[in-house]
Every structure is written in C-alpha cells, then in structure tokens.
Amino acid sequence: xxxxxxxxxxxxxxxxxxxxxxxxxxxxxxxxxxxxxxxxxxxxxxxxxxxxxxxxxxxxxxxxxxxxxxxxxxxxxxxxxxxxxxxxxxxxxxxxxxxxxxxxxxxxxxxxxxxxxxxxxxxxxxxxxxxxxxxxxxxxxxxxxxxxxxxxxxxxxxxxxxxxxxxxxxxxxxxxxxxxxxxxxxxxxxxxxxxxxxxxxxxxxxxxxxxxxxxxxxxxxxxx
Numbered sequence: 001x002x003x004x005x006x007x008x009x010x011x012x013x014x015x016x017x018x019x020x021x022x023x024x025x026x027x028x029x030x031x032x033x034x035x036x037x038x039x040x041x042x043x044x045x046x047x048x049x050x051x052x053x054x055x056x057x058x059x060x061x062x063x064x065x066x067x068x069x070x071x072x073x074x075x076x077x078x079x080x081x082x083x084x085x086x087x088x089x090x091x092x093x094x095x096x097x098x099x100x101x102x103x104x105x106x107x108x109x110x111x112x113x114x115x116x117x118x119x120x121x122x123x124x125x126x127x128x129x130x131x132x133x134x135x136x137x138x139x140x141x142x143x144x145x146x147x148x149x150x151x152x153x154x155x156x157x158x159x160x161x162x163x164x165x166x167x168x169x170x171x172x173x174x175x176x177x178x179x180x181x182x183x184x185x186x187x188x189x190x191x192x193x194x195x196x197x198x199x200x201x202x203x204x205x206x207x208x209x210x211x212x213x214x215x216x217x218x219x220x221x222x223x224x
Contacts, residue, residue, distance in 0.1 A: 044069060046073065048116075058111075073091045074092065078092075101133075103133065104135075108137075116183060118182045124195045137223045137224055142217070147215060167180070189218055
C-alpha cells in the first residue's frame with residue numbers, strides 16, 4: 001500500500017471516530033450474542049482477524065468474555081493480538097481454503113472480511129468454508145454496497161455505479177489498492193442471497209443495521 005493510501009486510511013479512521021459510527025459495531029456484536037446460545041464451552045472461529053489493536057477493530061476479540069475458546073484465522077501473523085490476549089489461539093491461513101476439518105467449531109464468525117477476498121466466486125468459497133467448518137452456525141457481517149457512503153474511502157455514491165466504473169474512479173482518486181477487485185468487492189443483499197442459493201443453504205436470515213433510513217451493514221446468520 002502506498003503512503004498516500006495509508007494516509008487516506010488514517011484520515012478515514014479519524015473521521016469515523018469523530019462521527020461515532022463505530023458504535024454500530026457494538027450493535028452488531030449484541031445481535032451476534034442474541035443469535036446463538038453461548039456457554040463457557042462454546043468454540044468460535046473468527047475468520048479474517050486483523051493485526052490491529054484499536055478497540056473498534058476486532059470487536060469480538062475485545063468484548064467476548066470466553067477468550068480461551070476463541071480461535072482467529074488470518075493471513076496476517078497476529079503477533080500483537082497474541083501478545084494482548086495470549087489465551088486466544090491463532091491460525092495462519094486463507095479463509096477461502098482453510099484446511100480445517102468439517103464442523104471443527106461451534107460457530108464461525110467473520111466481520112467485514114468477505115468484501116476483501118476477491119470476486120463473487122471467491123466470496124462464495126469463503127462462505128462455503130465458514131459453513132463447512134461450523135457445527136451450529138455462521139455469523140457474517142459486511143458493509144452494504146448500497147449505503148450512500150462507502151465506508152473504506154468515505155466517498156459518497158460512486159460505489160453504486162457499475163463496478164468497472166467505480167474502480168476506474170477510485171484509480172483516478174488515488175485509491176489504487178482499493179480499486180482492485182481482489183482487495184475490495186462490495187456486496188449487496190441480493191449478492192448474499194445468490195451465494196446462499198448457490199451453496200444450497202436454506203436456513204439463513206439477513207438482518208440489516210441502519211443509519212437513519214439507510215442500511216449500512218448486512219448481517220448473514222446461518223443455522224445448522
């Protein structure tokens with residue numbers, strides 16, 4: 001990532017803090033806790049953990065109380081996460097092909113990762129892996145493509161254009177990293193339903209988190 005892109009991310013994060021939009025992660029976390037029964041023995045795999053210690057990132061890690069039953073899968077080394085929470089287990093790997101055995105964890109969780117794994121085929125592979133690994137269910141969150149403000153850049157509306165045009169404009173505006181499909185591919189509710197249909201997943205619901213009247217985040221819950 002270029003220095004300019006890093007600066008853009010820094011500015012974006014600062015604006016998010018000022019505007020208080022990260023309170024919605026608490027709302028999402030509470031919905032997650034109400035979606036399943038949890039005990040001291042419930043095992044959770046978090047797919048897509050990032051090496052960021054800020055409290056608004058990796059919300060599950062900071063706020064879930066049974067940390068000894070948390071495992072984080074990431075393509076990052078997570079050494080700082082491991083140092084902060086030594087009781088948490090970590091796996092270095094690719095969420096599209098984890099090599100983890102079927103039904104290894106009670107619940108498989110992923111927050112704002114699926115939009116970063118590539119095209120729709122790769123996104124389908126990612127959700128398929130989550131479903132395969134889970135004994136009881138899956139909980140996945142992703143930004144809504146049709147929320148007026150794109151949360152990675154804070155640029156309004158252009159992400160609603162056809163994706164090729166959106167990526168062309170991101171390149172012009174200096175977001176060359178995010179302009180690549182393998183780094184950012186926003187999803188809609190229809191996309192999530194299409195993936196579930198392709199994977200023959202029937203017992204699912206999609207909940208919506210709203211800011212004012214607009215859906216900012218989509219929450220996919222799958223029960224097994």
